[in-house]
Amino acid sequence: MKNLSHWADIAAKKVTNRSKKKAYTCAAGITPSGTVHIGNFREIITTDIVVKALEKLGKKVKFIYSWDDYDRFRKVPKNVPKELEKYIGLPLSEVPDPFKCHKSYAEHFEKEVENSLKNLEMDIEFIRQNEMHKKCKYSKQIKEVLNKRNKIKNILNKYRKEPFKEYWPLTVYCEKCKKDSTEILNYDKNYEIQYKCECGFSNKIDFRKKGIVKLKWRSDWCARWIYEKVDFEPGGKDHFAAGGSYETGKQIIKEVWNKEAPDYVIYEWISIKGGKEFSSSTGEVTNIDSVLEIYEPEILRWIFAGTRPGAGFSISFDLDVLKLYEDFDYCERIYFNKEKINNKKEESKQKRIYELSNLKIPKKLPEQPSFRHMTVLVQTYEGDIEKAIKGYKSPRVKKRAECAWNWIQKYAPEEMKFKVHKKIPEKIKKSLNEKQIQTLKELINKLKKKSYTQQSLFEEFYKICKKVDIKNTDFFKGAYLALIGKEKGPKLAPFILVLGKNRIIEILKQLS
Ligand SMILES: [Zn+2]
Numbered sequence: 276m277k278n279l280s281h282w283a284d285i286a287a288k289k290v291t292n293r294s295k296k297k298a299y300t301c302a303a304g305i306t307p308s309g310t311v312h313i314g315n316f317r318e319i320i321t322t323d324i325v326v327k328a329l330e331k332l333g334k335k336v337k338f339i340y341s342w343d344d345y346d347r348f349r350k351v352p353k354n355v356p357k358e359l360e361k362y363i364g365l366p367l368s369e370v371p372d373p374f375k376c377h378k379s380y381a382e383h384f385e386k387e388v389e390n391s392l393k394n395l396e397m398d399i400e401f402i403r404q405n406e407m408h409k410k411c412k413y414s415k416q417i418k419e420v421l422n423k424r425n426k427i428k429n430i431l432n433k434y435r436k437e438p439f440k441e442y443w444p445l446t447v448y449c450e451k452c453k454k455d456s457t458e459i460l461n462y463d464k465n466y467e468i469q470y471k472c473e474c475g476f477s478n479k480i481d482f483r484k485k486g487i488v489k490l491k492w493r494s495d496w497c498a499r500w501i502y503e504k505v506d507f508e509p510g511g512k513d514h515f516a517a518g519g520s521y522e523t524g525k526q527i528i529k530e531v532w533n534k535e536a537p538d539y540v541i542y543e544w545i546s547i548k549g550g551k552e553f554s555s556s557t558g559e560v561t562n563i564d565s566v567l568e569i570y571e572p573e574i575l576r577w578i579f580a581g582t583r584p585g586a587g588f589s590i591s592f593d594l595d596v597l598k599l600y601e602d603f604d605y606c607e608r609i610y611f612n613k614e615k616i617n618n619k620k621e622e623s624k625q626k627r628i629y630e631l632s633n634l635k636i637p638k639k640l641p642e643q644p645s646f647r648h649m650t651v652l653v654q655t656y657e658g659d660i661e662k663a664i665k666g667y668k669s670p671r672v673k674k675r676a677e678c679a680w681n682w683i684q685k686y687a688p689e690e691m692k693f694k695v696h697k698k699i700p701e702k703i704k705k706s707l708n709e710k711q712i713q714t715l716k717e718l719i720n721k722l723k724k725k726s727y728t729q730q731s732l733f734e735e736f737y738k739i740c741k742k743v744d745i746k747n748t749d750f751f752k753g754a755y756l757a758l759i760g761k762e763k764g765p766k767l768a769p770f771i772l773v774l775g776k777n778r779i780i781e782i783l784k785q786l787s
Contacts, residue, residue, distance in 0.1 A: 280620060280623070280624045280627070281328070281580075281624060281627045281628065281631070282540070282583045282584065283324040283325050283327070283328035283580070283631060284328050284331070284627070286325050286328065286507070286538070286540050287325055287328035287329045287331070287332055287334075288332070289538055290325075290329065290506050290507050290538045291329070291332060291334065293506075293538060294506065296334075296506070297334075297335060298334070298335035298336065298337065299329055299334055299335070299336050299337070299506045299507065300336075300337045300339060300503055300504055300505050300506050300507075301322050301325060301326050301329070301336060301337070301338050301339070301505070301506065301507040301508065302322070302338075302339050302340075302341065302499075302500075302503060302505040302507070302508040302537070303318045303319055303321075303322040303338075303339075303340050303341070303508060303509065304318075304339075304340055304341030304342065304343055304402075305318070305341075305342070305343065306343040306344070306346045306367070307342055307343070307344050307367060307380075307381045307384040307385050308346070308348070308349060308350075308352070308367065308384075309352035309354070309355065309384060309560075310352070310354060310384055310387070310560040310562055311384055311387065311388045311562060311563070312560050312561055312562055313545070313547070313561050313562060313563055313565070313566050313590060314544060314545050314546075316563050316566075317511075317542050317544075317545055317579065317584070318509055318510075318511070318542065319340065319388075319392070319397070319399075320395075320575075320576065320579040321509045321540060321542050321579065321584050322338060322340075322507070322508070322509055323338060323395075323397045323399075324576075324579065324580055324631050325507055325509070325540070326338045326397075326398075327631055327634070328631070329507075337400060338397065338398060338399050338400065339399070339400045339401075339402055339503060339505075340399045340400070340401050340402065341402045341404055341499065342381065342385050342401060342402065342403045342404060342405075343367075343404050343495075344366065344367045344368040344379075344381035344382075344385065344403055344404055344405045345366045345367070345368060345404045345405040345407075345408045345409075345489050346366065346367055346404075346489075346492075347363075347364055347365070347366060347367070347446065347455050348362050348363055348364065348365050348366070348367050348370045348380065349363065350363065351363075354560060355373050356373045358373075359373055359380070362380075364454035364455050364456055365448070365453050365454055365455075366405055366448060366453075366455075366489075367379070367380055367381040367405075368380075368381045368382070368403070368405030369405075369453055381403075381405070385401070385403070387562065387564075388562075388563065389401060390564075391562065391563035391564045391567060392563070394567065394572040395572050395575070395576060396572075396576075396634040396635065404489075408486045408488075408489050409486035410486060411482060411483050411484065411485070411486045412502070413490070413498055413499070413502060414466060414482050414483040416490070416498035416499075416501055416502055417445070417482060417488065417490055417498065418465065418466060419498075419531055419532065420444055420445075420490055420494045420497075420498060420527075420531055421443075421444070421445065421462055421464075422464060423530060423531045424442055424443060424444055425442075426530045426531075427442065427444055427493075427494060427527055427530065427531070428441075428442035430523055430526045430527060430530065431493070431523060433518070434517065434518030434522075434523070435518075443459045444490055444491045444493070444494040445459065445468075445488055445489070445490055445491065446488065446489045446490075446491060447459065447468065447470045447487060447488050448487045448488070448489075449470075449472035449474060449476055449487075450476065450478060450480075450485070450487060451472065451474055451476035452472060452474040452476065454472070454473075454474070456472055456473035456474065457470045457471065457472045457473070458470060458471055458472075460477070461479075466481050466482055466483045467479060467480070467481050467482075468480060468482060468488070492520065493520050493523050493524055493527060494527060494531075496520060496524050497524050497527045497528040497531065497532075497536075500524075500528060500534075500536065500537055501528065501532055501534065505537045506537055506538060507537055507538045507539065508537050508538075508539055509539055509540045509541070509542055509584065510539055510541060510542070511541075511542060511544070512541050512542070512543060512544070514541075515539075515541050521536065521539065524536055540584045540585075541584065541585060542584035542585065543584065543585055543586055543587035543588075544587055545587060545588055545589065545590060546587070546588075546589045546590075547561050547589060547590055547592065548589035548590065548591045548592065548593055548595065549591055549592040549593025549594075549595070549686060561590075566590060568678065568681040568682075568685070569592065569596060569678050569681050569682045569685075569686065570596075570599075570678060571671065571674050571675060571678060572674075573603070573632050573633040574599065574600065574603045574632070576631065576632040576633070576634075577603050577606065577628065577629070577632035577633075578590065578599065580628050580631040580632045581606070581628045581632075592682075592685075592686045593686065593688070594688065594691075596646065596682060596686070597645075597646050597647050600645065600646035600675075601645065601646070603632075604643045604645070606625050606628060606629050606632075607629060607633075607640065607641075607643065608640060608643075609622060609625045609626060609629070610625070610626050610629040610630075610636075611639065611640040613640055637669075641669045641671050642667055642668065642669045642671065642672055644667065644672060644675065646675065646678075646679055646682075647765075648769070649663075649672075649675050649676050649678075649679035650679045650682070650683050650687065650691060650765075651765040651769070651770060651773060652664070652676065652679070652773055653676050653679050653680040653683065654683060654692070654693055654694070654695075655695055655770075655773050655774055657694070657695075658680050658684075660673060660676045660677055660680065663676050664676050690763065693759040693760075693761060693764055693765070694759060694760075695758060695759055695774065695778070695782070696757070696758060696759065696760060696782055697782075698785065699757055699760075699782065699785050699786070700760065703756050703757065703760055704785075704786065706756065707753050707756060707757065707786070708749075708753075710743055710744070710745040710749065711745065711749060711750065711752070711753030711756075712753070712786050713743050713745075714739050714740065714743045714745055714750045714753065714754075715753060715754060715757055715783050715786055716783070716786065716787065717739045717742065717743060718735075718736075718739060718754070718779075718783065719779070719780055719783050719784060721735055721739070722771075722776050722779060722780060723776075723780065726776075727768075727772065729768045729769050729772060730768075732768040732771060732772065733767075733768040736750065736751075736767065736768070751767060754767055755767070757782065757783060757786065758770075758774070758779075758782060758783075
């Protein structure tokens with residue numbers, strides 16, 4: 276690889292330099308404790324982009340995503356019914372789905388994400404940790420960890436204000452009440468533990484046969500690095516702080532298995548601009564779908580591919596959406612050599628970003644109607660997407676039109692919104708002065724006789740204004756009032772062409 280300027284290519288190279296293998300495993304994961312928000316998506320997409328970079332190096336790569344749904348249900352999020360409180364302490368996979376559409380609480384949120392990811396061209400193997408644990412898949416690693424529990428305690432205590440006196444890196448879910456209010460009484464250094472529960476139940480079990488135990492997070496993470504032979508896993512910056520899970524994980528894996536922790540990149544948090552907040556402390560959550568409602572899938576990928584994981588940024592729902600679409604289209608034109616760009620390094624970087632964003636790269640530059648124009652089209656046809664995109668061929672335009680319509684309805688500022696009159700209200704008719712009415716009648720006559728391009732129509736406006744002796748601004752104001760009942764609107768010439776001669780005449784003739 277000549278030009279290693281993209282962060283994912285650099286990360287991929289690091290992984291392959293560290294160990295020579297035929298196939299690599301990249302991992303990511305999350306506890307499905309509630310709605311997975313767009314901030315959590317950064318981990319998924321960061322991994323996927325590195326996966327694609329490894330594939331470009333000719334490597335076989337497996338992308339595993341771990342649903343940590345055998346973690347305990349800690350608290351009821353704000354967007355979930357309070358009644359679930361009684362299930363606190365159960366594994367997330369055993370809590371019922373409050374929305375009653377899935378097998379469990381965990382699966383409800385897992386499926387939501389799995390469905391959202393379908394359009395993003397990722398090849399992910401999802402692993403449900405509750406199934407792995409119930410099948411006792413990690414019993415060997417659990418035994419290895421338990422036998423080093425004092426060493427692990429010492430590692431953790433380096434960072435703790437109140438050091439552990441005794442430490443069991445293990446959660447046991449009671450066989451009777453299913454909760455984790457248990458205490459370990461004895462361990463035989465092999466596969467047998469004895470526990471008692473607050474509910475009164477107690478038992479001795481072999482954890483090769485009863486899948487009711489789970490390592491605590493930090494040891495659990497390491498055990499799975501070992502079990503899956505993970506080569507790469509990104510992490511949020513908190514994991515890498517002193518005493519964070521990665522920092523301790525790399526000591527635990529060394530101590531217990533004498534192995535190195537996987538390679539990683541650290542990613543920054545992202546925030547939301549102009550949309551709902553996605554803090555999990557409020558009920559409002561911006562999930563992946565709410566972003567895909569206004570951004571084409573390639574553009575969502577492009578936003579992340581084009582930003583170093585270490586850089587924080589905001590996902591915009593406000594007017595910046597228009598700019599992001601423009602920037603993506605620009606990047607796409609660079610890829611298809613339709614933009615002159617003097618800086619060769621920048622050019623190849625942009626092309627690489629495009630490649631990583633668009634995994635079904637079209638053969639030639641697709642149609643690129645601007646997002647702003649799409650907002651005019653969809654509003655002109657009041658959300659009738661098929662009518663709005665008549666004349667366009669590529670599937671991308673349909674998607675773009677849907678996104679534009681969603682954006683107009685949910686996030687656009689008032690000044691971008693309009694509704695075309697069927698009937699001009701009397702109040703508006705009365706507000707127009709004679710000269711304004713005269714210019715609009717003049718416009719009807721011209722439209723009846725001639726067909727126009729944007730440019731020639733624009734020039735015609737000025738001729739009409741001159742003839743009627745009206746200020747241009749008064750003419751535009753009159754036209755917008757008559758057509759949409761606002762003093763301003765989308766650029767008039769293209770707007771009139773979008774509306775079409777017949778519709779314009781139908782509206783404006785009401786002025787006579
Ligand atoms: Zn119990």
